[in-house]
Amino acid sequence: MASGSTLSCRNHGDRGAGQVCGECGDPLCGDCSNRVTDVTLDDYGAGGVRRLIVGLLLIAGSLVLLDALPRGIWLALASVAGKPLYLRLGLKPAFLLTGIALLGTLRFRGISGGFDFSGFSIVTRRNNARVVCQSCYDGDKRLQRTLSRVFKLIAVALIVYGIYQSVAALFFRWLWISGVGGAIWILREDLKLAVIELSS
Amino acid sequence: MYQAEVHRTVSEVRLLERLSFDLTITDEAYQSEHSTDGEIRVFNRADDQVIRDREYPPAHPLGVLTGGVSGESESAYPGTTLYVGVAREPPLEQDEDAFQDDYVMKAIDVDGIPEDGVVGVDLDWDAAEARESMADDTARVATERYDISGLPNDQLPIIVRAELYRDAKRILRVLRNEEDGQRDDLRGRQQYEGQAALVLDIEHRTESGADSAPLRVEGLQVGLSRTFPQIQFDPEHGSSYDPQSRQVKWGSRTVQPGDTARYAIIGPISELLEVDRLDARLQATLGGRTLSGVTVAELFDESGESTQQWQESTPTVSEKTTITAEVEIDPSALRGESKEVSSSRITMQTTPVALFNELVKVCDRNGINITERSPPGDGTPVEGREGVYDVSGEDAGELDVRREYGDEGVVYAGMEITGRYTAMSEEAQVSTFDETEDRLVRRTKGGLDDAGRATLDIDARSADAELNSRFLSTIEEAFGGEM
Numbered sequence: 001m002a003s004g005s006t007l008s009c010r011n012h013g014d015r016g017a018g019q020v021c022g023e024c025g026d027p028l029c030g031d032c033s034n035r036v037t038d039v040t041l042d043d044y045g046a047g048g049v050r051r052l053i054v055g056l057l058l059i060a061g062s063l064v065l066l067d068a069l070p071r072g073i074w075l076a077l078a079s080v081a082g083k084p085l086y087l088r089l090g091l092k093p094a095f096l097l098t099g100i101a102l103l104g105t106l107r108f109r110g111i112s113g114g115f116d117f118s119g120f121s122i123v124t125r126r127n128n129a130r131v132v133c134q135s136c137y138d139g140d141k142r143l144q145r146t147l148s149r150v151f152k153l154i155a156v157a158l159i160v161y162g163i164y165q166s167v168a169a170l171f172f173r174w175l176w177i178s179g180v181g182g183a184i185w186i187l188r189e190d191l192k193l194a195v196i197e198l199s200s
Numbered sequence: 201m202y203q204a205e206v207h208r209t210v211s212e213v214r215l216l217e218r219l220s221f222d223l224t225i226t227d228e229a230y231q232s233e234h235s236t237d238g239e240i241r242v243f244n245r246a247d248d249q250v251i252r253d254r255e256y257p258p259a260h261p262l263g264v265l266t267g268g269v270s271g272e273s274e275s276a277y278p279g280t281t282l283y284v285g286v287a288r289e290p291p292l293e294q295d296e297d298a299f300q301d302d303y304v305m306k307a308i309d310v311d312g313i314p315e316d317g318v319v320g321v322d323l324d325w326d327a328a329e330a331r332e333s334m335a336d337d338t339a340r341v342a343t344e345r346y347d348i349s350g351l352p353n354d355q356l357p358i359i360v361r362a363e364l365y366r367d368a369k370r371i372l373r374v375l376r377n378e379e380d381g382q383r384d385d386l387r388g389r390q391q392y393e394g395q396a397a398l399v400l401d402i403e404h405r406t407e408s409g410a411d412s413a414p415l416r417v418e419g420l421q422v423g424l425s426r427t428f429p430q431i432q433f434d435p436e437h438g439s440s441y442d443p444q445s446r447q448v449k450w451g452s453r454t455v456q457p458g459d460t461a462r463y464a465i466i467g468p469i470s471e472l473l474e475v476d477r478l479d480a481r482l483q484a485t486l487g488g489r490t491l492s493g494v495t496v497a498e499l500f501d502e503s504g505e506s507t508q509q510w511q512e513s514t515p516t517v518s519e520k521t522t523i524t525a526e527v528e529i530d531p532s533a534l535r536g537e538s539k540e541v542s543s544s545r546i547t548m549q550t551t552p553v554a555l556f557n558e559l560v561k562v563c564d565r566n567g568i569n570i571t572e573r574s575p576p577g578d579g580t581p582v583e584g585r586e587g588v589y590d591v592s593g594e595d596a597g598e599l600d601v602r603r604e605y606g607d608e609g610v611v612y613a614g615m616e617i618t619g620r621y622t623a624m625s626e627e628a629q630v631s632t633f634d635e636t637e638d639r640l641v642r643r644t645k646g647g648l649d650d651a652g653r654a655t656l657d658i659d660a661r662s663a664d665a666e667l668n669s670r671f672l673s674t675i676e677e678a679f680g681g682e683m
Contacts, residue, residue, distance in 0.1 A: 007285045007497045008316050017285075022504035025283050025318035033504070041503060043203055043277060044258045107258040123258050128202040131504030 010133070021133040034137040036145055038130040039193040048106050048122030055106075058099030062092045081170055090172035094162075094179030101183035105190060127189055140196060147192040155185035204279025204501040206323055207512040209250060211339060212243040213284060213499060215519040217348065217490045223360050226530040234356060236348040236491055240284055240313070243339040243515075244323045246330035253278045254327035280324040283500035284344075288315045289493045308355075310492050312346030318500070319344050348492045357486055358415065359403040360525055364534035366469055368392035374399055375434050375464055396469035397434070398531055400480060402461040412457035415523075418483040420450045420463055425478070428471040434464040469610075473532045473602070474571060482525040490519050532612065542668035544658045546679055551621040551652035552576040556597040559615065559656065562678040563601055572600040576617055591654075592618040603671050611662040611671040621652030 007017040009029035017027030022041070066088050078084050110120035132141055158181025165174035184191070217238035224231050288310065313319050321342050333340055365371045371392040372378075400422075404415040424446040433439045438451040448465070455461045465472070496517045499507045507514040548555055556575050563570055577595030582588040591597075597617035604610045658675060660668040
């Protein structure tokens, strides 16, 4: 650094290494590095309060607000469609599941400090990418990537299926399935973490 | 973007190598030794967030309710591992077996860190420790040590030399750093007439083919075994002398590559030579350079990204070599004159003590200055020879002397007296009864023809063998030419 010297790639000695494996520390060139979102590298940041408010609003919407809307809105939609849509019955579980999922992603600081809440804060867990070498990638990083893809696929499939069923049959109770998909999407990193923890 | 704790807390990474250099110049030995080692130092300073992360770690509500089982993995949180990328551009040495034009180069050995790789430094904090660091506003230093071996003498960054000059003209030129052949400054020379200068040179060796940093001499401290009123120091500016502790100190100065820092102690030669021991301690630093060629190539966090990707300010990286030189000098070992050595041996039928006393008288009569004297001891009984004592080894008598021959030079000599003797004092007491018989019996028992036999070994040293001969002749003639 001070002298302008550089590291050499562990696998290709004639190439410079601009990165190291974040787990074992081996210097790596671009061709030898794998960049993966690693749940063990997560950190925490602000934005927890906003997420809490959105989550609570969704839950409140499910339990109270949708019922408080004027009945005429639902009747008007039904008259346009020519049949009952059951939209409220579909939105209520979808909102509830999404709201609970959002609350499930929150973390708290200072709740173990007794009655002293001076250090209390709500934070969110943030994902980070980590550079790893091939041998470290072949450990739990490959499993992480697979799990991430699986949960995304399930979430997207459920969201699409719920919407498709609702629109195709004009029977919007199926929206609860999209709600499940949305909740899985929101919680996918936490679910991945849980699987990694349990499997290890 | 990943925000590891080390992004905020690491303020400096320092690669520090140490060279300890010992030089001994005495009559018995002229030797230099050195040892080297190094370490990576990471300066880590806690902030509020460090304490908060330890005292109030983020927790999932389910984790709190279920006693911690919540699928939380904190393995890399809050990101306290720093990877220090280390590269080497090793200075090379020529193999001893190689021919001049057939260079076979080999590297200096470095053990403890990779030559081209990464050293992981764990910089995790304890909450109490972090609080203490913040309260004291101090940085905690994490250290990774390594060994350096095989650094050859010719690659040391400094050369230490000691010389004793007695000629005023020469002293003036040396202190003024003038070349020979320049016009003689008679007035300047006058102040050094009759003086001698003990000069200590610290040369900053020039590195070939590299940008050499200047050597920063932090200070030189010289302790003398004795002092004298006429003592002077050069450079006078920046020096402080305490006659009580007999220590002179010079302050810091900078020495460019190829230049020499020169320090001198000046005084009459007789006084300087009587300083039996001079201990000098030099401390210096060499910035931007390491002895082994190890450098910090880059720093990385646990995401594997280098500091170039960090959002916060990047830590300062520096490389430094500290040099500590311990020099022990016996000024008399630097006498330029003592290049010729002549020896002589005189054996006499007398006791070692008597010979020693006689030798002292001879020196006094002939203007020979005794610089150190140690009379013979009682000796040890000779096995199987009752009443006879052997004076040798530690019991031997010693005299260190100096004889000046005007402009011709000075002879320094070491004289050792060994031998055997019978116990004359006991003999004298017995002889009050029957002097003749008793003496005969004891001498017969001792196996000696007389009261004793003593040998004087002389080593004379000067610039001229002729002077040595003259000195030895003086002693031999004083003892009646008996050899």
